[in-house]
Ligand SMILES: CC(C)[C@H](C(=O)O)[C@@H](O)C(=O)O
């Protein structure tokens with residue numbers, strides 16, 4: 001479409017800073033004839049403290065009207081753990097049925113990794129986003145006593161597993177290596193494990209060109225540090241996906257460059273794009289945050305909306321920038337080469353110039 | 358005590374080979390006046406195929422009479438996933454109430470790590486062993502249909518969490534750095550998360566000398582590869598512990614050297630010691646398995662039974678052996694220095710000579 005109507009949620013901490021740069025690059029990359037409209041929403045800690053609200057029905061109605069959502073980060077130490085996570089982030093994923101949580105990991109030339117020997121890393125994790133232990137199912141009895149019992153129920157449905165597994169197969173099919181790995185813990189979580197494994201094997205028959213394998217989640221963490229090149233596309237459950245994508249980000253350049261999309265492939269609701277990192281209150285407001293992860297999330301957003309050429313231009317710009325001015329491992333915009341660290345907006349400026357040029 | 362009555366479970370695959378070396382080193386390290394009695398049990402794939410049994414009540418009665426159990430590995434591709442895991446390994450942990458799953462990670466001098474810059478790694482994970490998503494609680498309805506629903510219930514009790522948290526605090530208190538980190542996902546798994554966090558904070562008051570912190574499990578995987586030196590003792594839930602200890606093993610020398618204990622500190626049932634690695638059927642019977650993890654598990658076993666000096670002698674022997682003849686990353690007994698790889702029994706022989714010497 002020749003216009004993009006974007007909901008922008010800067011959120012807390014460094015979210016504000018990195019989203020500004022994401023929008024800067026987005027404006028720079030779009031051709032003249034694509035009209036960009038943005039509307040900013042004030043979700044996060046400030047709104048919660050002011051009103052007690054995290055995400056209301058009216059908010060959801062408003063967000064629903066956009067083509068896509070760009071989020072910075074939500075979370076602040078002043079808010080009890082879980083309130084904004086369950087009340088905003090997860091509520092939105094569930095309300096908009098963001099069942100494909102897409103998290104690419106690519107170690108770009110020149111980027112520092114904690115792994116020795118600069119291995120080849122280029123894979124995508126398709127994390128289920130609306131089931132598993134994330135549903136909020138469970139409870140507590142005898143709270144605060146020595147007899148307290150707390151449960152968490154992982155809910156897995158054939159419907160929910162199949163749609164995300166099929167999405168992952170299609171993504172694997174479209175990549176040169178055509179390889180899909182299921183990550184689960186089917187030797188212990190046998191109920192959910194059998195469902196995932198059976199659905200995976202059934203859908204595999206529809207994709208004869210895709211090579212498949214299975215790895216337990218614990219072993220997957222080993223391969224991610226000893227042989228990450230073995231992965232092409234990974235499909236996994238909500239919680240396992242949460243864990244291994246942080247590890248994947250760490251080994252492929254750090255969370256300073258890790259992008260993600262919370263996607264509803266049906267288009268019934270807008271999809272949301274955000275850096276994998278959090279609000280990092282310790283460095284907020286200092287121009288130290290690396291906006292690259294947000295900029296790469298903008299590329300995912302553009303590809304989702306069909307602007308493939310612009311998405312590729314952003315990715316190329318990031319590659320070139322990283323190759324020339326590699327980031328430090330901390331993802332703060334510093335460089336390991338002894339050059340002065342660039343600020344958040346200097347990195348954004350450089351990327352905006354590159355995509356425009 | 359001046360005698361050790363040991364149950365030995367070689368199990369499947371390389372289990373046979375590595376347990377033989379563990380026993381070799383155990384015999385060599387014990388003083389003349391400590392009588393070692395061993396009884397071997399044939400659990401695992403062969404027994405399962407022959408009789409359909411994994412672990413009977415009579416087996417449990419027999420095992421109960423020993424002072425401790427040494428296990429090699431259980432598991433074979435010929436047995437459906439979950440049968441031996443749930444039917445033997447987990448059944449034994451639950452039957453003998455092995456609630457402290459102890460997994461030390463120490464990167465010894467000269468040992469290869471996939472991490473750049475040879476970081477300092479010396480921490481212990483105390484993984485809860487009898488609760489969480491491991492209880493087998495859950496089920497499946499409409500199996501095999503498009504309406505299948507499968508659940509897994511994580512069960513957490515104040516009783517179960519408190520005893521393992523207290524054990525971890527005591528271990529932290531006894532170490533020079535006196536630091537304990539709780540790893541959980543309390544921003545999403547809020548029922549279990551609150552229980553763990555509240556119990557942790559309450560028990561912390563009894564250990565004022567111990568420094569505490571909290572990290573989400575996803576972030577913990579990042580620190581394990583970017584800053585493992587920040588950890589001293591970690592306490593965590595059964596599933597999170599399973600995942601992060603494989604990663605911890607990978608970064609601190611590989612699963613070829615990772616030891617573990619499934620401990621019942623009350624002594625009501627014998628504790629079990631085993632390498633973290635599995636049965637590795639691909640290299641079984643070839644003398645390629647590194648027995649070091651099993652030998653280090655024997656050291657944990659000895660310390661558990663009060664033979665501290667002998668435990669230390671084994672650990673020193675392993676350190677010296679690794680410093681002189683480092684293992685390859687794959688844990689197969691090969692060396693990255695170009696020397697010919699030693700076989701499983703050559704490594705065992707070398708360690709036996711060192712501990713006796
Ligand atoms: C903040 C939290 C709810 C979230 C998750 O667990 O999904 C985050 O860790 C992520 O990976 O996006």
Ligand SMILES: CC(C)[C@H](C(=O)O)[C@@H](O)C(=O)O
Pocket residue numbers: 187188218442443446447599633
């Ligand atoms: C084999 C399996 C049941 C076991 C576990 O998940 O606990 C293993 O991975 C381990 O860590 O000891």
